[in-house]
Amino acid sequence: MSACRVTLTPFSDGAQIEKVLVRYELDDLTVAAGQELFRAQLNTVSVPGAEPRDVAVRDAKGTVDCETEETNPYPIVYRHWSPRRDMAGPVTIQYTVIPCEGLQSGRHGPYFQFAREAGGVNGPGIAFLIDLPGWTGRVSLHWELSHLPEGSRGVCTWGEGDVSKEGSLDALRQIYYAFGPVQARTAGDFGFYWLTEPDFDVRALADFTRKLFGIMQGFFRDDQKVYRIFMRHDCTETSGGTALERSYMFGWNDHQPVSVAEKQNLLAHEMVHNWPHLHDEPYGVTTWYAEGTAEYYSIMIPLRNGLITREQALSEIQKRTDGYYTNPTRRLSNLEAAKICWQDRRAQRLSYGRGIFFLANTDAKIRRATDDKASIDDVVLDILEQGRNGAALGNEVFLEAVKRVSGIDVTEDWRVMHAGGHFAPDPDSFDRLFSVAEEKAPEADTGKEALSYRWALR
Numbered sequence: 001m002s003a004c005r006v007t008l009t010p011f012s013d014g015a016q017i018e019k020v021l022v023r024y025e026l027d028d029l030t031v032a033a034g035q036e037l038f039r040a041q042l043n044t045v046s047v048p049g050a051e052p053r054d055v056a057v058r059d060a061k062g063t064v065d066c067e068t069e070e071t072n073p074y075p076i077v078y079r080h081w082s083p084r085r086d087m088a089g090p091v092t093i094q095y096t097v098i099p100c101e102g103l104q105s106g107r108h109g110p111y112f113q114f115a116r117e118a119g120g121v122n123g124p125g126i127a128f129l130i131d132l133p134g135w136t137g138r139v140s141l142h143w144e145l146s147h148l149p150e151g152s153r154g155v156c157t158w159g160e161g162d163v164s165k166e167g168s169l170d171a172l173r174q175i176y177y178a179f180g181p182v183q184a185r186t187a188g189d190f191g192f193y194w195l196t197e198p199d200f201d202v203r204a205l206a207d208f209t210r211k212l213f214g215i216m217q218g219f220f221r222d223d224q225k226v227y228r229i230f231m232r233h234d235c236t237e238t239s240g241g242t243a244l245e246r247s248y249m250f251g252w253n254d255h256q257p258v259s260v261a262e263k264q265n266l267l268a269h270e271m272v273h274n275w276p277h278l279h280d281e282p283y284g285v286t287t288w289y290a291e292g293t294a295e296y297y298s299i300m301i302p303l304r305n306g307l308i309t310r311e312q313a314l315s316e317i318q319k320r321t322d323g324y325y326t327n328p329t330r331r332l333s334n335l336e337a338a339k340i341c342w343q344d345r346r347a348q349r350l351s352y353g354r355g356i357f358f359l360a361n362t363d364a365k366i367r368r369a370t371d372d373k374a375s376i377d378d379v380v381l382d383i384l385e386q387g388r389n390g391a392a393l394g395n396e397v398f399l400e401a402v403k404r405v406s407g408i409d410v411t412e413d414w415r416v417m418h419a420g421g422h423f424a425p426d427p428d429s430f431d432r433l434f435s436v437a438e439e440k441a442p443e444a445d446t447g448k449e450a451l452s453y454r455w456a457l458r
Helices: 201-221 260-274 285-306 311-326 334-338 349-371 374-389 395-406 411-420
Strands: 003-012 017-026 036-044 055-059 066-071 076-081 091-098 115-117 120-124 138-144 151-156 161-166 177-178 184-185 190-193 227-233 241-244 247-252 434-442 449-457
Touching: 003 177, 017 120, 055 076, 076 311, 091 395, 120 247, 138 151, 138 395, 138 434, 177 227, 177 247, 177 311, 184 201, 190 201, 201 227, 201 260, 201 285, 241 260, 241 334, 260 285, 285 311, 285 349, 311 349, 311 434, 311 449, 334 411, 349 374, 349 395, 349 411
Parallel strands: 003 138, 190 227, 227 247
Antiparallel strands: 003 017, 017 091, 036 076, 055 091, 066 076, 115 120, 120 177, 138 161, 151 177, 184 190, 241 247, 434 449
């Protein structure tokens, strides 16, 4: 089996981390002249990554000169490196990245920045690590922390300190990292990490997420124990969260209250992303499912397990109703919205509202068709099991699963949703705990009259 050792060497001036030296050592690799050797992700959904600097490549014969080119398969910008001559034997690739300062104003975006914070750095692998497409083998990650203050540590989703795993190098990129004076709340392979000590009870927040993970792990029939959460201090006026493989990062700021009550829905939403998904190619074609399931189960799982009250659930459902049905971009199709969603944040939110209400409506239809013997839960778990068995997952898999579970065909409903057509919330949705009625509401930004809905407890 091929092997690759990745070493991260951060350098600190005592107050902050100035740069990180990244070194890949592959035991044996053959690459023809002009063939892609590796790539870096320079920009992801409008968020800049850390550009590799002072790139040096060597093989058994010595230094290798490379040509570079950039491509832009929306919504990502890549830079590709290709050798000018044939390569063979042991290969080393080394470069330096400079962490950024993070957003200092405006709205937060996805947490794809490789950013400094409180003497340390945190961020996702996609922001600073390269990929060798097609390579698989034994990957080992080593932290060289001798240039950091005493007590510093390195953590990633896979674990604390040096870790190894079989798979692709892209697996290193689809997880989160934190290093420096990292603080933690851990229990086995579950961890909650932060750099800036906040003025709220962060340990209560960490304990809540650990309990929530245990509940969700059971619901989604997951026997893997590894899960890690990373918290970032934002200098913006709003904060959010972004999920990657078996981990997520969420933010807090000095302008909004932070408590378990205030953050529980965000924390639940990002955690759900660890499980339900469909293949999103072209971009936006199945985003409704990923975001819709995260929205739906971020409310329903805590509600069903007594972590939130019916009144709290009602409030969350109403927020999503107000946000979706008064959104000026709501008539865009899923693919039209995807094309502009990182320029117009209103379009970026469509998949959330569209997804949750379509799934809730489908749940009501399934329950009525089966006399409550089945629900959307059975569909989601069916798709999850197919994915674990290697099945290709697209919209047709969802439609087939609904039909298999309930005998009903929701293809036409899906087409209306996918095209941006109007559909009303089903009064039997959300476990029949609420009633819903039409109401007129002002459209966001324009003030035009829009058809929306008002929920109440039954």
